[in-house]
Amino acid sequence: MTANVLEEAPATVEHLPPPPKPRSDPWYVRYALIGLTLLIVGGLVVVPLASVFVQAFSKGVGAYWDNLFNNADTRHAVFLTLIVAPVAVALNTVFGVAAAYTIARFRFPGRTILTTLIDLPFSVSPVVAGLVFVLLFGLQTPIGAWLKDHGYQIIFAPPGLVLATAFVTFPFVARELIPVLEANGADEEMAARSLGATGWQMFWRVTVPNIKWGLLYGIILCNARAMGEFGAIYVVSGRIGGQTDTMPLRVEKLFQEYNQPAAFALASVLTMLALVTLVIKVVVERKMRAQMTRPNAAAEEPTK
Amino acid sequence: MVRKVLTAGLIVYVLGAFVWVVLAGFARNEQLLNVACDPTRELWHDINIAFAKDYEKEHGVKLGIRQSHGGSGSQARAVIDGLPGDVVTLALWTDTDAIRKAGLIEPNWEDKLPNRSLPYISTIVFVVRKGNPKNLHDWPDLGRPDVSVITPNPKTSGNGKWSFLAMWGAITTRGGTEADALEYVSQIYRRVPVLDAAARGATMTFAQKKIGDVHLTWENEAQLEVQEANGELEIVYPKVSVLAEPHVAVVDKVVDRKGTRATAEAYMKFLYTEPAQEIIAHHYYRPTNPAVKARTADRFPAIELFPASKVGPTWDAIQKRFFAEGGVFDQIYATGKK
Numbered sequence: 001m002t003a004n005v006l007e008e009a010p011a012t013v014e015h016l017p018p019p020p021k022p023r024s025d026p027w028y029v030r031y032a033l034i035g036l037t038l039l040i041v042g043g044l045v046v047v048p049l050a051s052v053f054v055q056a057f058s059k060g061v062g063a064y065w066d067n068l069f070n071n072a073d074t075r076h077a078v079f080l081t082l083i084v085a086p087v088a089v090a091l092n093t094v095f096g097v098a099a100a101y102t103i104a105r106f107r108f109p110g111r112t113i114l115t116t117l118i119d120l121p122f123s124v125s126p127v128v129a130g131l132v133f134v135l136l137f138g139l140q141t142p143i144g145a146w147l148k149d150h151g152y153q154i155i156f157a158p159p160g161l162v163l164a165t166a167f168v169t170f171p172f173v174a175r176e177l178i179p180v181l182e183a184n185g186a187d188e189e190m191a192a193r194s195l196g197a198t199g200w201q202m203f204w205r206v207t208v209p210n211i212k213w214g215l216l217y218g219i220i221l222c223n224a225r226a227m228g229e230f231g232a233i234y235v236v237s238g239r240i241g242g243q244t245d246t247m248p249l250r251v252e253k254l255f256q257e258y259n260q261p262a263a264f265a266l267a268s269v270l271t272m273l274a275l276v277t278l279v280i281k282v283v284v285e286r287k288m289r290a291q292m293t294r295p296n297a298a299a300e301e302p303t304k
Numbered sequence: 305m306v307r308k309v310l311t312a313g314l315i316v317y318v319l320g321a322f323v324w325v326v327l328a329g330f331a332r333n334e335q336l337l338n339v340a341c342d343p344t345r346e347l348w349h350d351i352n353i354a355f356a357k358d359y360e361k362e363h364g365v366k367l368g369i370r371q372s373h374g375g376s377g378s379q380a381r382a383v384i385d386g387l388p389g390d391v392v393t394l395a396l397w398t399d400t401d402a403i404r405k406a407g408l409i410e411p412n413w414e415d416k417l418p419n420r421s422l423p424y425i426s427t428i429v430f431v432v433r434k435g436n437p438k439n440l441h442d443w444p445d446l447g448r449p450d451v452s453v454i455t456p457n458p459k460t461s462g463n464g465k466w467s468f469l470a471m472w473g474a475i476t477t478r479g480g481t482e483a484d485a486l487e488y489v490s491q492i493y494r495r496v497p498v499l500d501a502a503a504r505g506a507t508m509t510f511a512q513k514k515i516g517d518v519h520l521t522w523e524n525e526a527q528l529e530v531q532e533a534n535g536e537l538e539i540v541y542p543k544v545s546v547l548a549e550p551h552v553a554v555v556d557k558v559v560d561r562k563g564t565r566a567t568a569e570a571y572m573k574f575l576y577t578e579p580a581q582e583i584i585a586h587h588y589y590r591p592t593n594p595a596v597k598a599r600t601a602d603r604f605p606a607i608e609l610f611p612a613s614k615v616g617p618t619w620d621a622i623q624k625r626f627f628a629e630g631g632v633f634d635q636i637y638a639t640g641k642k
Contacts, residue, residue, distance in 0.1 A: 043403060082321075083321040083324055083325060084321075084325070086318050086321050087321045087322050087325050090318045090322065098584065108568065121572075134385050138384075138385035139384065139385055140385060140386075140387030140406070144385075144386055148386060148561075152329045152330060153330075153388070154329060154384065154387070155386060156385075156386060156387045156388065157328055157329050158324070158325045158328035158329065159325055159326065159328065159329040161325075162325050188616055194541050216556050230428065238339075238372055238382055238387040239373060240370050240371070240387075240409045241372070241374045242368060242370060243370055253373075256345075256504045256505070256507075256508060256509070256528045257345055257346070258532045260526075283326065289429055
């Protein structure tokens, strides 16, 4: 619900616009635009975010603390989000790096289709993403029935939550890395190979340092979306209180149970996680820009 | 050094989380799961506490009962798809019977618990804004062109289906023809501004987002909604309404697999005891135990309730005619969109 601020598509780094020349527009245009922007950002972002905190603390700090930590279901929701999101992000990091490397370095038939498929989760509605897994692993399917006979549950249980989250957030890492890998080119990697490095050595010592910040940026965006995911999770969770409710689901449930202070208390935690993510994102963006402008930055990194 | 420790910590954390997730897929059997329809959250919260206390006294075991809430139809669908509910407490006979059709509940489930598996009954009433500004007192008032009605989607929600049947029956049981009923219901759905998926969502739309003039909802939901609204909302009892029968059932396949049959059956039988019936009446569901019913009669205005059988011969016929793909509701909604 609240992590939505971070859901914009990842900015591709090489397209950063040149800084605009100051004073080339008349003053009234500048001030009108600045005013309009401030108004929109204030009205759409700052005021709603501030109201989350105002509502959360409306019954005092004691009640806020109580709402967050003295309710077993809420505690479990926080725990579950802190488990499900990192696992989904870790899976996507591995798959994302592999997919981006494949697409950026190799030319093979179906490469364009693969590139498009990676983007698919962005365009598919999260509800559909959830239903896909229900239709795949539900009791009415052979796979679901087989799993059930062997005492294993994927949907309506944490594994399903991870799968749905990973599906929805899949494009973030790969999308972020493809342009970085393409911009860097394969020259350094080929040099490493020609000097006798194994594939594994080349990957860890040349490729990874070169894409480090882009990778981190993708992971951060992926994580922000993973923690805030609602639609797909709603479908696959079965909404079992204290068992498959993640933080966004719990926020909705508390709100619907007329427990607004508790709903907003939990929402404020999600918001704070989003703000932390935002700060890290800004830092990483700076580093990334530095790396992009100095192609050999990896070799000069002093902090190793 | 610090960086190495941090990296190692992170890796251990993610690996640990991964292992936890994988292991979490193995079924856990110690708890009961009640898959319920949307507006019964507060009811089951209290019943579960009372039953767990009783159960601990009798068996010395602390029992955990989990709840899942959502639109009645979606909940039935989830159970069919493998949501391991030991018991289902849905809003409609058809939803429970859909689980029977999928082979998870044995036939004749209705006869397995007292009073046709009905621990309580309910009805559909109106909630209006303070002072009843649109002067809504009975069903015909809802057909006026300046009135917009909030009620959830009959395709997914039990509340939505009962509202539909109440509107339809309010015409046909009082001398109107089927054509009149169709015209009346079409007029109303054409003006429904938001069609939520489940009862509680519709309540939020009406009470919190302040959309619409009248909210058609369960009697219990209406009472809770009015209590929470600090005098901003009022209940209106129409002269007649539908007799809503939310059946309960044990999901045979699930309890046999988990080995929780005895507990689940005790849980359902507990609903018919006087203490449970008192809780039920306290939450404004109409109790079926005669003693409790007599004691709490002042909580429930005696309006005339017509059963669903007045609208259609069987539940299958009602479902097929009104709510199935291409049925009356689909036709109304399709023309309403044009």
